[in-house]
Amino acid sequence: MRRRRVSQILLGLFAGLVFLFLLLPLAVVFPISLSSASYLQFPPPGFSWQWYQRYLDDPSWIDATIRSVKVASLCTVLAMGLGVPLTFFLVRSRLPGVRVLDRLAAAPIIVPTIILSIALYGVFARLQLIGEWYGVAVAHTVLALPFVVILVSAGLRGFDEAQEQAAAGLGASWPAIIWRVTLPQLRPSLVSAAFLSFISSFDELVLAMFLSGASMTLPKKMFDNIMMEIDPTIAAVSVLQILLVAVALGLTSLFGRGALTTTITR
Amino acid sequence: MELSVKGIVRRFGPVTALGGVDLDVAEGEFLTILGPSGSGKTTLLKTVAGFEIPDEGRVLLGGEDVTLAPPRRRDVGMVFQNYALFPHMSVAQNVAFPLEMRRRPRDEVKRRVIEALRLVELEGYGDRLPRQLSGGQQQRVALARAVVFGPRLLLLDEPFGALDRKLRESLQLEVRRLQRQLRLTTLFITHDQEEALIMSDRIAVMDKGRIEQVGAPGDLYAHPATRFVADFLGESNLLDGSASAGHAAIPGFGAVPLPAGQPDGGVTLLLRPEALRIAADAAAMPCRGQGKVLETVFLGQSAKLRMALDGGGEVLARLPLRPSDPPPAREGETVAVGFAPEDLHVVPRG
Missing domain, CATH: 3.40.50.300 (P-loop containing nucleotide triphosphate hydrolases)
Known part of the structure; x- marks a missing residue:
């Protein structure tokens, strides 16, 4: 009994330390974004909304933000549209060699992003896609696909295929089976996959540096800001970005788990 | 259809x-x-x-x-x-x-x-x-x-x-x-x-x-x-013997009468466990033998006995029990065992 309590306290302490480690950056960024000083200084000498104001007043920041949302949205749509059918093939196909393909689907995570960037730069330059927002979205799709494949295949492997047979026996055509029986039960995996696709694109810098040219995404703009002027605007942007991700995360847990949890407690 | x-x-x-x-x-x-x-x-x-x-x-x-x-x-x-x-x-x-x-x-x-x-x-x-x-x-x-x-x-x-x-x-x-x-x-x-x-x-x-x-x-x-159906459906004693002149020689029971028209040669006979009687109840049965009780299992409304027949072979007997009945036999005991020939079924494809 005593021993268990001690080990629980230790585990709690450990978890607390890890959380501190995770949240400490926030504890620094958030105050700086409200700083009255005109350079990065911690702790801030006084309070001011000026850096948020500067972000909102500067069209290049707003443009970069909107562009990043567009890129991340298209990337999510592409990654899901390509990744979900691909996963069905990888999990369900009995063709020889599918196991190997399944492993290969994770390749974009393994290949250094910089290598991928250089390779894509060559291709995109020839196709005149450099500087186009949808070009960046296509490139980000390559990075997002492994998330989709890994998450959705985990969901699909845990799915009881007898249900599809049951649905077929009850008169359902295969599109109806996929739409009404299979996909609704994969919803937690699908929502997580979409969320990770969106975030991986929204936060991506390396590919954007190579491919976005003058039409910058938000991470590229932040990077340039640090290179050129270093003022607390970047902290304000970070806080806004964190809030956006937090909202997306909230939506994810709302829609991703709804299918499984809310109805149990009803 | x-x-x-x-x-x-x-x-x-x-x-x-x-x-x-x-x-x-x-x-x-x-x-x-x-x-x-x-x-x-x-x-x-x-x-x-x-x-x-x-x-x-x-x-x-x-x-x-x-x-x-x-x-x-x-x-x-x-x-x-x-x-x-x-x-x-x-x-x-x-x-x-x-x-x-x-x-x-x-x-x-x-x-x-x-x-x-x-x-x-x-x-x-x-x-x-x-x-x-x-x-x-x-x-x-x-x-x-x-x-x-x-x-x-x-x-x-x-x-x-x-x-x-x-x-x-x-x-x-x-x-x-x-x-x-x-x-x-x-x-x-x-x-x-x-x-x-x-x-x-x-x-x-x-x-x-x-x-x-x-x-x-x-x-x-x-x-x-x-033979498969006889064995799979319910419990069964499958006895292999040889038929001649309307009778079959079964180890442990001697010659038992067969249904009319049974040709001579090897036969497989099915004897359901509930067809067997032991001890005093066996005396009234036309076909009798004797055996040693190897194992008894109490099942509530009946008891199941596994017996080794004198003359070779094992049979399973299922004996109905009323609540007031004593156990039908002890393990190790040697008792008479018998059945009526009409309870025998010749398995066509034994």
Whole structure:
């Protein structure tokens, strides 16, 4: 009994330390974004909304933000549209060699992003896609696909295929089976996959540096800001970005788990 | 015939799962396919449902050839081993599913779902999720879903396997009642011979991808056509002897009279354990021997004895017990054992 309590306290302490480690950056960024000083200084000498104001007043920041949302949205749509059918093939196909393909689907995570960037730069330059927002979205799709494949295949492997047979026996055509029986039960995996696709694109810098040219995404703009002027605007942007991700995360847990949890407690 | 299966052959690589199966099920009949695992009964069921396409042979439903028709075109209701209820849909949505797939009008769907749930005594459970129900209730939802659209044929794939004994028995009777009430042509799959005897109009015993024998439960039990059926259905003593001049010499019992017309040569005789009597009760039996009790098992309404016969061989005897009866014999004791020759059945293909 005593021993268990001690080990629980230790585990709690450990978890607390890890959380501190995770949240400490926030504890620094958030105050700086409200700083009255005109350079990065911690702790801030006084309070001011000026850096948020500067972000909102500067069209290049707003443009970069909107562009990043567009890129991340298209990337999510592409990654899901390509990744979900691909996963069905990888999990369900009995063709020889599918196991190997399944492993290969994770390749974009393994290949250094910089290598991928250089390779894509060559291709995109020839196709005149450099500087186009949808070009960046296509490139980000390559990075997002492994998330989709890994998450959705985990969901699909845990799915009881007898249900599809049951649905077929009850008169359902295969599109109806996929739409009404299979996909609704994969919803937690699908929502997580979409969320990770969106975030991986929204936060991506390396590919954007190579491919976005003058039409910058938000991470590229932040990077340039640090290179050129270093003022607390970047902290304000970070806080806004964190809030956006937090909202997306909230939506994810709302829609991703709804299918499984809310109805149990009803 | 509502369902006719003609010469079905199904091979998986080198394995022949079904080696030429013929079967007819009449309208409103409850037919059970009984067999051990690996006998091909599930493959046969899947072939009827449309999940398997046979290599040879035909499946006819109401006279229509559906051998190549996809499952959804067959109008067959099926209850799966683990029910395969849709966990993300409520009970009512599950039951409504086959009707919605047939694009029935909304008010008809509503009415028939309520009817079907009443039929399985689950009125008022429509809004719950399958996981909120007990195993027996889930089973009944699966049944309601399988019959709600008025299928031509109901398929039940070992639907009681996951349930405890008491619940299983009550559901067996309920399924039977429902089946009679709706006059549903039913094909039932099980490896449980007791279940098969309780539920069926007829039983088809399967082994190694073939049907060994089809018949009414009582007929199959009393007159099994093959050694496999005799052994699989109920408990049995299979005695090998040789026939000559209307009698068979059986080790331990001497010469016993056989039914008229039995040709000379080797015979296999089936003697059900409940046909045997021991000690004083054996004295009145025409065929007698003696043996040592190896093991006694008390079963409540009866006792089971395993005996080694003088003259070789072992037999199993099942003796009825009244509550006031003492144990019929002690282990190690040597007692007389006997039976009446009319209880012997000559297994034609022993």
